[in-house]
């Protein structure tokens with residue numbers, strides 16, 4: 020049977036795999052994380068009443084298709100470490116990290132989570148909609164991983180799925196073609212020290228706010244546990260900022276932050292929201308949508324300014340300090356919560372994979388070339404910032420190229 024490898028089980032990888040499987044091509048997805056779905060798995064649907072085309076469901080709804088397809092195999096917690104051979108006939112070595120919770124034995128009964136002594140449990144599904152739906156040990160939280168003695172989860176597990184002695188293993192694949200779809204890294208907000216992320220509790224990234232809305236449906240200030248009434252949104256954090264080494268526009272943050280704000284306003288109509296931005300660059304949506312929405316909604320303000328810094332008020336709240344463009348005046352405004360619209364960075368393993376596969380990365384660190392003659396293709400955010408729909412379409416397009424390559428290489 021003709022086989023292909025897809026590196027990365029996010030939006031583009033899933034689209035590629037399903038499209039190849041529909042053609043009868045056997046696909047192995049190699050995914051670093053313990054679940055496929057990628058970053059989208061932590062985002063929330065923004066269509067409270069009707070669909071607003073945030074596209075979060077576009078790939079998440081297809082995870083089960085992947086799980087059920089007899090043409091798709093998934094290696095989670097795995098990485099490609101070597102590729103040899105020639106176009107149309109590659110030998111791929113994959114390393115699988117120790118499976119502390121065995122996928123083939125975990126029934127997701129949840130008994131382990133109920134006895135874990137860590138607050139919020141260190142063993143749980145990786146995402147709300149993890150595929151495979153296997154429990155996962157958060158090694159940063161698990162006290163056993165920090166050297167304490169604890170086996171509560173493995174003692175109670177009725178299927179013996181938890182194995183702290185598990186070892187890494189190697190897998191070998193023979194594939195005709197490869198699609199690289201290893202996604203992106205979110206900008207590390209603590210790098211921009213002016214914004215005090217990680218120091219002021221109520222400064223969160225857009226991804227954290229999406230996760231909070233996705234998990235609980237509520238928007239709560241971490242410092243007080245109370246629903247937020249006043250929110251500041253700062254655009255272009257880790258985008259278009261030479262000081263941070265990121266000169267490019269992340270393309271999607273304007274669109275998504277507006278959709279998050281609209282969802283918040285729908286849930287909590289009394290909330291005041293202020294947008295701080297240099298200029299509005301919505302990708303694939305109406306240019307003046309923010310302005311129009313601001314006009315129609317009380318309590319929404321736009322501030323044309325890149326904030327200078329966030330300071331902490333006496334009561335521990337974030338205060339945004341900025342210069343007004345019109346009067347060139349320094350202003351300060353206190354919020355219950357500040358959301359940092361963080362940008363899209365290249366995947367952390369782009370350089371390593373480019374060496375293994377013999378493909379190039381751009382000066383900004385994204386995969387910049389694919390080699391159709393070699394049968395190695397790339398799709399999704401690993402080639403540069405893009406939204407969910409574009410990533411999905413690129414995944415399908417890459418599958419088309421693989422099918423053409425395999426047809427031609429027979």
Ligand code: SF4
Pocket residue numbers: 120124125126127128129130131132154175176177178179180181
């Ligand atoms: S107790 Fe065992 S089977 Fe149940 S969720 Fe935990 S690991 Fe899985």
Ligand code: SF4
Pocket residue numbers: 134135136137140141142156160161162163164169170171172173
């Ligand atoms: S070993 Fe203990 S702390 Fe770690 S996941 Fe299991 S129950 Fe939780």
